[in-house]
Amino acid sequence: MKNFFRKISEQFNSSNKVITAVLTDLESSEIDENLIGEMMMVDEDGGIEYSSEKMEKEIRKYILEEEMKREILNLTNTKEAELKSIELNKDNKIELFIEPVLDNPxxxxxxxxxxxxxxxxxxxxxxxxxxxxxxxxxxxxxxxxxxxxxxxxxxxxxxxxxxxxxxxxxxxxxxxxxxxxxxxxxxxxxxxxxxxxxxxxxxxxxxxxxxxxxxxxxxxxxxxxxxxxxxxxxxxxxxxxxxxxxxxxxxxxxxxxxx
Structure with a gap:
């Protein structure tokens, strides 16, 4: 988690669009509920960072699908903090709190x-x-x-x-x-x-x-x-x-x- 927040800090000097996404809820029999509260960081160039190895292991397999990855990357267009429900597939749904990472003007x-x-x-x-x-x-x-x-x-x-x-x-x-x-x-x-x-x-x-x-x-x-x-x-x-x-x-x- 420490390295994850360091990477967020580094993005303050980046010109890329970046968002953080906190897992706030899920409807799934496959994803561990203990992941609620874990985070992802997504940038417009396709980079996705996870706050833990477990988060990466359990979520990454769903967003490797081209359509799902495109939906996740589109989240970088978010201008203000908001809750977003995402259907990973017909059996797995997650809720994310999305917030843009903004540098000082x-x-x-x-x-x-x-x-x-x-x-x-x-x-x-x-x-x-x-x-x-x-x-x-x-x-x-x-x-x-x-x-x-x-x-x-x-x-x-x-x-x-x-x-x-x-x-x-x-x-x-x-x-x-x-x-x-x-x-x-x-x-x-x-x-x-x-x-x-x-x-x-x-x-x-x-x-x-x-x-x-x-x-x-x-x-x-x-x-x-x-x-x-x-x-x-x-x-x-x-x-x-x-x-x-x-x-x-x-x-x-x-x-x-x-x-």
Whole structure:
């Protein structure tokens, strides 16, 4: 069981969809009732871990069937905790308490300028795992970003060579120019992430969007998911006020139960 929970912990750094499933009830003359309370962990790549060897031995034989394995793997689409009844075969039925394994939300801030610094400071109070990416060493340092979890000094296009998006990612694009905004947004616009926001005037935003449409064949539907101009409308003017507006929008998206 100890190793099982260690494996769950490891999944907090994974971009895979993962669920835990606790055996809460069963109707069977073949499965030992003492297994009630045992657990499975299922990821979208087909990996299944069991909390004990006995659990694996008694349950695994049923889910080796292709149709049953597909049903078990589909459980990774669960968004909230729920009870689920599964008919292993006509003589064996189990009830599982399904719960998704969710990592802490990751905030990726592209650009280390005057808005990024107060934004990181505010966001660090909201349990975000924060990474700031910029290509300028003179701006990207822990004196400017003491609350950041990670600082990555690379050209933006190089950063994306090893990038893997997570569903719980929040992306904030506050680079120093629309060319860099374009470089970042074109890499992220089709990723399955929670939030993408980009700063800029209407003119600057239109220039980036036009380039994405013409050069990268990005659709208006894809562009509509970008929060731009970024931040809730609170008549913000200073970098600190703009950072507050962005943080407020992050909270709004994060707590939106219909999203």
């Amino acid at each position: 990751r905030l990726l801030v592209f650009g280390a300028g005057h808005i990024a610094s107060p934004l990181v400071k505010i966001s660090s109070l909201m349990d975000f795992e924060i990474t700031v990416i910029d290509d300028r060493e003179e701006f990207l340092n822990y004196d400017n970003f003491p609350s950041a979890d990670s600082l990555i000094c690379l050209p933006y296009k190089d950063y994306f060579e090893n990038f893997k998006a997570r569903q719980n990612d929040y992306i904030v694009i506050v680079t120093r120019g629309h060319q860099f905004d374009y470089e970042v947004l074109k890499e992220l616009i089709r990723e399955d992430v929670k939030y993408i926001g980009m700063i800029g005037s209407s003119k600057k935003i239109n220039e980036v969007y036009t380039k994405l449409r013409e050069k990268d064949k990005v659709s208006d539907k894809e562009l509509s998911r970008v929060h731009s101009p970024i931040g809730l409308k609170i008549n913000s003017e200073t970098p600190e006020e703009i950072a507050v507006a962005i943080a407020a929008e992050l909270i709004s998206v994060r707590r939106d139960k219909s999203a």
